[in-house]
Amino acid sequence: MTAEDRIFLKQLEDLRLDQLRSHTLRDAREVVARAEALGPRRELEHAERDRQAALRLEENPRRQKEEEESRRLEELRRLEEERQRQEEEKRRQEEARRRQEEARRRAEELARLREQRERELQAKREAFRKAQEEAERRAREQAEQRLREEARRQERQRQEELSRNKAQADLVALFQLYDAKWQELKLSQKLTSVMLFEMPWPTFQQGCASPDDISRRSVEEFIFHPLRPGMETKSRKDRLKVEILRFHPDKFNSNIVGKLRECDREKASEIAGALARILTNMMTEEVQKETDK
Numbered sequence: 001m002t003a004e005d006r007i008f009l010k011q012l013e014d015l016r017l018d019q020l021r022s023h024t025l026r027d028a029r030e031v032v033a034r035a036e037a038l039g040p041r042r043e044l045e046h047a048e049r050d051r052q053a054a055l056r057l058e059e060n061p062r063r064q065k066e067e068e069e070s071r072r073l074e075e076l077r078r079l080e081e082e083r084q085r086q087e088e089e090k091r092r093q094e095e096a097r098r099r100q101e102e103a104r105r106r107a108e109e110l111a112r113l114r115e116q117r118e119r120e121l122q123a124k125r126e127a128f129r130k131a132q133e134e135a136e137r138r139a140r141e142q143a144e145q146r147l148r149e150e151a152r153r154q155e156r157q158r159q160e161e162l163s164r165n166k167a168q169a170d171l172v173a174l175f176q177l178y179d180a181k182w183q184e185l186k187l188s189q190k191l192t193s194v195m196l197f198e199m200p201w202p203t204f205q206q207g208c209a210s211p212d213d214i215s216r217r218s219v220e221e222f223i224f225h226p227l228r229p230g231m232e233t234k235s236r237k238d239r240l241k242v243e244i245l246r247f248h249p250d251k252f253n254s255n256i257v258g259k260l261r262e263c264d265r266e267k268a269s270e271i272a273g274a275l276a277r278i279l280t281n282m283m284t285e286e287v288q289k290e291t292d293k
Contacts, residue, residue: 017064024060028053168227175228178202182246185256196264201271202243210267211274219278237290240283247275 034046181200185191197207203218222228223239231239245251252272257265 013068020060024053024057028057171225171227172229174204175225179230185259188259191259194260194264196260196267199260199268199271202275208271211270214271214274214278216278216282219275220282237283237286240279240286244276244279244283247272247279249273249276252276 028050178200181198185194185200196209199208201208201214202222203214204222205213205218208214223243224236226232234242249269249272253269256272257269260268
């Protein structure tokens with residue numbers, strides 16, 4: 001809207017207001033004339049009407065102001081709509097430019113991606129070729145490594161087998177020595193100074209010096225060991241009977257204790273008594289197992 005349009009609208013508004021005031025004054029004069037014609041009995045009524053007309057005249061400026069405010073608000077609304085329309089138009093233009101730019105950028109990106117994919121494919125083909133060569137090299141090295149490891153494994157197994165055989169041979173020798181010592185203790189009449197640590201006790205622990213050095217577990221491991229020679233066909237009860245006959249207090253004290261040194265005889269009797277109790281408990285359990293069956 002131009003300045004001339006605004007001036008023209010203002011002049012039209014002023015003309016409308018002048019006409020409104022002119023009509024209002026004319027109405028007021030007619031009211032006065034009617035009041036004079038009606039006479040005194042209608043003066044109060046006309047006075048009241050005149051007062052109300054005056055009030056309406058007083059309200060006209062307020063209404064005019066409200067109308068002006070309404071027109072101002074309407075103008076502001078129209079201007080705001082125009083501004084929004086212009087902004088929307090600008091936004092659409094910006095969006096169109098953005099889409100064009102985005103399309104251009106996507107086209108460039110696609111071209112770049114195609115070029116990049118081509119380079120990547122070329123690199124992959126080269127990497128694949130190198131990987132094949134590397135895999136073949138590693139396969140050869142791994143095959144050689146496996147051969148070396150297999151050779152070491154076989155050598156290790158051979159050494160372990162030798163070690164196991166030696167350990168088994170040592171165990172067999174220990175059991176044989178145990179039985180030989182008992183055979184000598186029973187048959188020899190010349191022994192009178194056997195030392196406590198030389199006694200054949202049914203345990204792998206060497207040098208038993210007191211009953212505390214004897215445990216049921218160690219006794220079970222010794223008596224029921226699968227490598228013990230001469231016991232392969234004997235039952236658990238039969239193995240226990242052999243040992244119980246050796247360590248029974250009456251037999252041990254009467255046949256064996258006298259063949260030890262004087263200073264070791266009491267300890268030997270205590271150890272034999274502890275072994276007899278352990279062996280007796282084990283035999284009781286074996287008998288109970290057979291009964292339960």
